[in-house]
Amino acid sequence: MRLGVITWMALLYGAIWGGLWMTLTGLLLMLVSGLIAVPTIGMAALVGVVTGGAVIFFPAFQHSWRRQILLIVGVVAGLLLVTAGSPFSTPLSQKPIYQFAALFIWAALTVLSLTLCLDGYQAGGAKRYRIEVLVIRLLKGLGLVLFSVFVALPFYVMVMTSLKSQQSLLGNPLDFSIDFGQGFASLFRSYIELFTQFHFGTFLMNSAIVSVITVLITLFFAIPGAYAVARLRFPGQAFLSRSILLIYMVPAIVLVIPLYTVFSQLGLRNSLIGLLVVYPATTIPVALYMLQGYFRGLPGELEEAGLMDGLSRLKVITKITLPLALPALASVSLYVFMIAWNEFLFAFMFLDDFSMFTLSRGVVSLNSSEVPRQHLMAGAVVATVPVLAVFLWFEKYLVSGLTAGSVKG
Amino acid sequence: MTSAPSSLPEPKGPPTGVGALAMRERRLAYMMLLPTFFIVLSIVIIPLFANFWISFKSVELGDLRAARPMINEQLKPRPKADGQEVILRYRMRNSSKKEALRDITFSDEIPAGLTLVTDSNGQTGDGRCLVADQQINCDIGTLAGGERLDLKLPVVAGQAYLDNGVRPRDSKPLAVYETSNVLTSLDFTLANFEKIFSAQEFWNVLRVSFYYTIFGTVGALVLGLFAAQILHTAFRGRAVLRGLFLFPYVAPVIAVAFAWVLLLDAGPGGTFNAMLQQMGATSGPINFLGQTNVDVSIFGLTFQFPMALTTVIIFESWRYFPLSFLFILARMQSISSDMYEAAEMDGATPFQQFWYLSLPQLLGILSVLFLLRFIWTFNKFDDIFLLTGGAAGTRTLTVDVYEQAFAVSNLGAGAAVAVVVFVVLLTFSLIFFKFSPQDDG
Numbered sequence: 001m002r003l004g005v006i007t008w009m010a011l012l013y014g015a016i017w018g019g020l021w022m023t024l025t026g027l028l029l030m031l032v033s034g035l036i037a038v039p040t041i042g043m044a045a046l047v048g049v050v051t052g053g054a055v056i057f058f059p060a061f062q063h064s065w066r067r068q069i070l071l072i073v074g075v076v077a078g079l080l081l082v083t084a085g086s087p088f089s090t091p092l093s094q095k096p097i098y099q100f101a102a103l104f105i106w107a108a109l110t111v112l113s114l115t116l117c118l119d120g121y122q123a124g125g126a127k128r129y130r131i132e133v134l135v136i137r138l139l140k141g142l143g144l145v146l147f148s149v150f151v152a153l154p155f156y157v158m159v160m161t162s163l164k165s166q167q168s169l170l171g172n173p174l175d176f177s178i179d180f181g182q183g184f185a186s187l188f189r190s191y192i193e194l195f196t197q198f199h200f201g202t203f204l205m206n207s208a209i210v211s212v213i214t215v216l217i218t219l220f221f222a223i224p225g226a227y228a229v230a231r232l233r234f235p236g237q238a239f240l241s242r243s244i245l246l247i248y249m250v251p252a253i254v255l256v257i258p259l260y261t262v263f264s265q266l267g268l269r270n271s272l273i274g275l276l277v278v279y280p281a282t283t284i285p286v287a288l289y290m291l292q293g294y295f296r297g298l299p300g301e302l303e304e305a306g307l308m309d310g311l312s313r314l315k316v317i318t319k320i321t322l323p324l325a326l327p328a329l330a331s332v333s334l335y336v337f338m339i340a341w342n343e344f345l346f347a348f349m350f351l352d353d354f355s356m357f358t359l360s361r362g363v364v365s366l367n368s369s370e371v372p373r374q375h376l377m378a379g380a381v382v383a384t385v386p387v388l389a390v391f392l393w394f395e396k397y398l399v400s401g402l403t404a405g406s407v408k409g
Numbered sequence: 410m411t412s413a414p415s416s417l418p419e420p421k422g423p424p425t426g427v428g429a430l431a432m433r434e435r436r437l438a439y440m441m442l443l444p445t446f447f448i449v450l451s452i453v454i455i456p457l458f459a460n461f462w463i464s465f466k467s468v469e470l471g472d473l474r475a476a477r478p479m480i481n482e483q484l485k486p487r488p489k490a491d492g493q494e495v496i497l498r499y500r501m502r503n504s505s506k507k508e509a510l511r512d513i514t515f516s517d518e519i520p521a522g523l524t525l526v527t528d529s530n531g532q533t534g535d536g537r538c539l540v541a542d543q544q545i546n547c548d549i550g551t552l553a554g555g556e557r558l559d560l561k562l563p564v565v566a567g568q569a570y571l572d573n574g575v576r577p578r579d580s581k582p583l584a585v586y587e588t589s590n591v592l593t594s595l596d597f598t599l600a601n602f603e604k605i606f607s608a609q610e611f612w613n614v615l616r617v618s619f620y621y622t623i624f625g626t627v628g629a630l631v632l633g634l635f636a637a638q639i640l641h642t643a644f645r646g647r648a649v650l651r652g653l654f655l656f657p658y659v660a661p662v663i664a665v666a667f668a669w670v671l672l673l674d675a676g677p678g679g680t681f682n683a684m685l686q687q688m689g690a691t692s693g694p695i696n697f698l699g700q701t702n703v704d705v706s707i708f709g710l711t712f713q714f715p716m717a718l719t720t721v722i723i724f725e726s727w728r729y730f731p732l733s734f735l736f737i738l739a740r741m742q743s744i745s746s747d748m749y750e751a752a753e754m755d756g757a758t759p760f761q762q763f764w765y766l767s768l769p770q771l772l773g774i775l776s777v778l779f780l781l782r783f784i785w786t787f788n789k790f791d792d793i794f795l796l797t798g799g800a801a802g803t804r805t806l807t808v809d810v811y812e813q814a815f816a817v818s819n820l821g822a823g824a825a826v827a828v829v830v831f832v833v834l835l836t837f838s839l840i841f842f843k844f845s846p847q848d849d850g
Binding site for chain 2: 170262280
C-alpha cells in the first residue's frame with residue numbers, strides 16, 4: 001500500500017461524500033416518504049472512507065461501469081453491516097421500498113462522486129498542480145450539490161406546502177409525501193379555493209394588465225430615447241443619458257411618501273392607473289440603458305445606407321434598427337415584465353380594494369393567522385409560476401441582453 | 410520685404426457653427442429623449458424634492474385629508490300630525506384635528522311643508538340663519554380643529570310635508586369655507602429631524618443598515634463568484650442548473666420571502682427546524698427570524714450573535730447572488746483562453762491561474778457589481794419588511810421610513826428618515842465615483 005497526499009485526500013473525500021450524500025438522501029427519504037428517519041451520517045462517512053480507498057487503490061473502478069455497480073452493491077452491503085441493518089435508524093421493514101431506494105441512491109451517488117473526483121489518480125504522492133486539480137474537483141462538486149439544494153429547497157417547500165393540509169404539516173413538518181389517491185380536487189383544494197373565494201382570478205388579471213401595459217409604455221418611451229442617445233449627436237447627450245441612469249439609484253422608499261401624498265389628493269392612489277404611472281417611470285431608465293448599449297453595438301453602416309436610399313429617420317428605426325434589435329427588445333421586455341410583476345412596495349402602499357389588487361398585494365392579504373398556510377403558499381406559487389414560465393421561455397435573451405450593456409469583449 | 414497684400418481674403422478654416430442637417434438631428438434627438446426625461450423627472454425628481462419639503466413639516470397621515478366641515482342633518486322627532494312643532498338639527502364637525510375652518514357658510518333646501526320658526530326678517534332664533542323661499546342660509550364663522558357645532562332650529566311640519574315624500578336629507582347642505590393646507594403652507598419646522606436624531610433607536614438602525622448592506626453585498630458577490638466558477642466549464646445539465654440558479658432572482662419577492670418564513674418557522678410545522686432536530690444538530694427549535702441575539706460561546710468567550718440579522722443577510726445573499734453570478738459568468742466566458750493556455754505551459758497551478766489571471770480580469774465587473782449591489786441593498790425595503798417586519802434587530806433605515814410614516818403615521822418623521830437615506834446614498838455614490846476605476850461601467 002502506497003500512502004501519500006493523494007491517498008489521504010481520497011479517504012477524506014470518501015468521508016465527505018459518504019456523509020453528505022447520506023444527509024441529503026436521508027432528508028429526501030423523510031420528505032418523500034414521511035418516514036421519521038435519522039440518517040447514520042457517521043457510519044456512512046466511515047463506509048465512504050473505505051470506498052475512497054477502494055477507488056484510489058484499485059483505479060480499475062474508475063472506468064468500468066460494471067465494476068462500479070459491483071462497488072455500489074458492496075457499499076450498500078457495507079453500510080447495512082456497520083449499521084446492523086438499519087441505515088436510517090429505523091427497521092428496514094418500515095416502508096422497505098423507500099428505504100432501499102434511498103440506500104441505493106446514496107451508494108450510487110457516493111460511488112459516482114468519488115469516481116468522478118478521483119478520475120485519473122492513483123494512491124501515492126503528487127505534484128502541487130495535480131493536488132490543486134483534485135481540490136478544485138471537490139469544491140466544484142460540493143458547490144454544485146450544495147448550491148442546488150440551497151436554491152431549490154425554499155421552492156420545494158413552497159410547492160409541497162401548498163398541496164398539504166395544515167393539520168398534517170403541523171403533525172410532521174418533514175412529511176411532504178403526496179397522496180395522489182385523494183383525487184385532483186382534493187389535492188389542489190387550496191388553489192381552487194384561492195380562485196373561487198379569494199379573488200385570485202382578479203389578482204392574476206390585474207397583475208397581467210399592469211405588467212403588460214408597463215412593458216408597452218416603457219418600450220414606447222425607451223426605444224426613441226435609447227436611439228437618440230446611441231446614434232444622434234446633440235449637446236447635453238452625456239448629461240441627459242447619465243442623469244436618467246442616476247435616477248435609477250433613487251430608492252423607491254424615498255418616493256413612496258410624496259407619491260402617496262400626491263396620489264391620495266389626486267385620487268390616483270387606489271387605482272391601477274396610479275401603478276401604471278409609477279412603474280414605467282421606474283423601469284424606463286434601465287430599459288433605456290440596456291437598449292442604448294445594444295443599439296451602439298449594431299453596425300451603423302446599415303442605417304446610413306437606409307438614410308442614403310431616402311428613408312426618413314423614423315423609417316430607418318422601424319425598418320432597420322428595430323428588427324435587428326429584436327433580441328434586445330425581448331430581453332428588455334422580459335426584464336421590465338419581471339420588475340412590474342414582482343413589484344411589491346407600491347402595490348402594497350397604494351392598493352386598498354380587493355378589485356384592484358395585483359398578485360403581490362393579494363398574497364400579502366393571505367398572510368394572516370386566519371388563512372391556513374397552504375393557501376399562502378398556493379398564492380405564492382400562483383404568483384411565481386407565470387413569471388418563471390415567461391423567464392424560462394426567454395431565458396437566453398435575458399442573459400445576453402442583461403449583460404450586453406456592461407460587459408466588453 | 411513686401412507684406413502680402415491685405416486685400417486677399419483670409420484663408421477659410423472648416424465651416425464653423427451648426428449646419429441645417431446637424432440642427433435637424435438635434436431637434437429629432439430632443440424630441441425622442443425629452444419625453445422620457447420629463448416623465449422620469451416628474452415621478453422621481455419632483456417627489457424627491459417633495460420629500461425634502463415634507464420632512465420639514467409637522468404632518469401626519471390624517472392630515473392628508475384636507476380639513477372640511479362634515480354636516481349631518483336630522484328632523485326630530487318625526488312629525489306625525491299637521492302643525493306639530495319639531496326640531497331641525499344640523500350637526501357640524503371639523504374633519505381635521507388641527508386646521509381651523511374659517512368663514513363657514515352653508516345653504517340647504519328645506520322640503521316643502523316645513524316652516525322654520527323665524528322672526529319677521531326671516532332670521533331664526535339664534536340669529537345665525539336666514540330663511541327665504543324654503544332656502545336656509547347659515548353663517549357659522551370659524552370652527553377650530555376638531556370642534557363640533559350643534560344647530561337646533563324649531564320647525565313646524567305642515568300637511569304638505571306629511572303628504573309628499575321629500576325629506577330634509579334629500580338635499581345635501583352646501584358649505585363654503587376657507588382653510589389652509591398644512592402641505593402647501595409655508596410653516597417649516599426642524600422638529601422631525603430633532604426627533605429622529607435624538608432617538609436612541611436611530612443610531613442602532615443606522616448601524617444595522619450598514620451591517621446589512623455590507624454583508625449582504627459581499628455575500629451575494631462571493632456566492633455569485635463561486636457559482637460562476639462552478640458553471641464555467643461545460644458539462645451535461647449545465648443549462649438546466651444555470652436556469653435554476655436564476656430562480657431566486659426571478660421569482661416574486663413576496664413568494665420567496667414567505668416561503669423562507671414558513672421554512673424557518675420556529676413553531677410546530679417549521680420544516681428547517683424539524684430537519685435540524687431530526688439530524689440531532691440542535692436540541693430545540695431556533696427562532697431564526699424572531700430572535701435578536703443568541704449567545705455563542707467559543708473557547709469560553711461568550712459572544713452575542715445577531716440571529717435575525719444574519720438570517721436576513723443570508724436571504725439577501727440567496728436572492729441576489731444570481732445577478733452577480735450572471736454578470737461574472739458572462740465576463741468569464743468573454744476572457745480569451747489563450748492566456749490560460751500560456752499559463753498552463755508555464756506551469757501555473759489552477760489556483761494560481763484563478764488568482765493571477767481570472768481575478769484581475771474580473772476586478773472591473775466585480776467593482777461595478779459591488780457598487781450597484783451596495784446601493785440597491787441599502788435601498789432595499791421589501792425583503793426585511795416581509796421577513797421580519799423590522800423586528801428583532803433587523804430594522805434598517807428603509808424599514809424605519811415605513812414605520813415612522815405609516816405605522817406611527819407621522820409622515821414628516823418618515824420623510825426625514827428618507828432624507829437621511831438619500832443623503833447617505835449620495836455620499837456613497839460620490840465616494841464610489843471618486844475612487845472607482847474610470848474605464849469600467
